[in-house]
Amino acid sequence: MKRTIFLYSLALAALVFLLKFLEYRFIIRDLSLEFYFGIVAILFTALGIWAGLKLTRKKIILAGPEFILNESKLQKLGISKRELEVLELISSGLSNQQIADKLFVSPNTIKTHSSNLFIKLEVSRRTQAVQRAKELKLIP
Amino acid sequence: MKRTIFLYSLALAALVFLLKFLEYRFIIRDLSLEFYFGIVAILFTALGIWAGLKLTRKKIILAGPEFILNESKLQKLGISKRELEVLELISSGLSNQQIADKLFVSPNTIKTHSSNLFIKLEVSRRTQAVQRAKELKLIP
DNA sequence: AAATCAATCACCCGAAAGGATGATTCTCAG
DNA sequence: CTGAGAATCATCCTTTCGGGTGATTGATTT
Known part of the structure; x- marks a missing residue:
């Protein structure tokens, strides 16, 4: 759990860094603002999917072979x-x-x-x- | 599956619309570009988490009580x-x-x-x- | 053609399981 | 205190299982 959050933060930081890099190198060029929003959207969607799976996989697996007496x-x-x-x-x-x-x-x-x-x-x-x-x- | 993709597309369209709205109403104001990137990031992360869970929940549940003959x-x-x-x-x-x-x-x-x-x-x-x-x- | 193996059936015998009934002891709630 | 429910044990009798052995048929392999 802690590791997952740490990895998420790391990935988020890397993405922000990447964005900044893109921003300062190409923002003045011909690419539009929508393009950058698109990149952000795609990247963070992927990140969200990955994070969501990470956070729930263990719970679901542990919830499977559980036995509660009726x-x-x-x-x-x-x-x-x-x-x-x-x-x-x-x-x-x-x-x-x-x-x-x-x-x-x-x-x-x-x-x-x-x-x-x-x-x-x-x-x-x-x-x-x-x-x-x-x-x-x-x-x- | 198809329904999930449809819902995802719908949510995505709504988000894009929201962004456009924000963009044309406040972009000229005092809020910085990073703010909008942040919003996009958060929204699409949430969207990604949701989509990821939607797409895998059924598989995992079905994979639980599954039996494969050895x-x-x-x-x-x-x-x-x-x-x-x-x-x-x-x-x-x-x-x-x-x-x-x-x-x-x-x-x-x-x-x-x-x-x-x-x-x-x-x-x-x-x-x-x-x-x-x-x-x-x-x-x- | 001979050998092999899965599937079938039979018979015997003893062990395990199931059904029925009754009895004793103990505890706990009324 | 009395009765209900539990846990315990017993006896008798029937059915089901499990172990052992042997045999036949048909398909596949060698």
């Missing part, structure tokens, strides 16, 4: 924190047994959680649950 | 078209039976394809396969 839908579907936790682990490709190990609970508990999840997400397989949860922005 | 990795892993097809259907949450119905083949065939896929993707569960395939840009 808590309203989470509540609307009545999904608890623990269930969401299980859902995330399911989406990472773990088996119920592995999830149980990771959360220090019984595999039966994970089965219960996943069953409840399937009901709330209105699906019947874990792959569908993952797909649906991503649609609903419940998981990245 | 064919090199497909070949590197030796995944055939049919296998990729099965992989896509797996990722959409279908069971082997449903995939078989959709492709008009036996469930056993789907099992063979999926088994081969798991070996090639070095995974052991379909949820992992989906996750991995997305990492490798094999599926959206």
Whole structure:
């Protein structure tokens, strides 16, 4: 950001210098005032385009792969924190047994959680649950 | 695109008109030439920024959720078209039976394809396969 | 013509996942 | 204090998956 502003200022100064140079060398000649306005217009338009792109590119790129949890839908579907936790682990490709190990609970508990999840997400397989949860922005 | 160019032309014409107006009304007064150059510079910089954003916003937004199949990795892993097809259907949450119905083949065939896929993707569960395939840009 | 590979199908078996139901404990709001 | 909701665990039973193996067909390559 600071660098961009610095570069912009530099380019602006260079342009002003160029203009002054042109002004004092050819202003008395046959070229009209409109010609110089045209040059200024073109140069600064280009500068503006470049500056505009510089200033927004990073924001847009960073705004793209951003993930914000949709808590309203989470509540609307009545999904608890623990269930969401299980859902995330399911989406990472773990088996119920592995999830149980990771959360220090019984595999039966994970089965219960996943069953409840399937009901709330209105699906019947874990792959569908993952797909649906991503649609609903419940998981990245 | 065409509309943007049209609007740009319109704005440009308006600016030129404004300049002419200024030029013929105040050029004889006490304001210096640099002042007018400054106005032109500022106006066209703003115009350039605006035009630059207009012209690239759509491209960037469209470039975000864009998916390009990574064919090199497909070949590197030796995944055939049919296998990729099965992989896509797996990722959409279908069971082997449903995939078989959709492709008009036996469930056993789907099992063979999926088994081969798991070996090639070095995974052991379909949820992992989906996750991995997305990492490798094999599926959206 | 022989070899290779994708695609197809089959069968077996064990592991994982899903459905249904019931029970216990804990916390928190009414 | 009581009831609701959560998290936990269990049992039983069915379906789906995954691993292994083998076989056939058709197209492409050598």
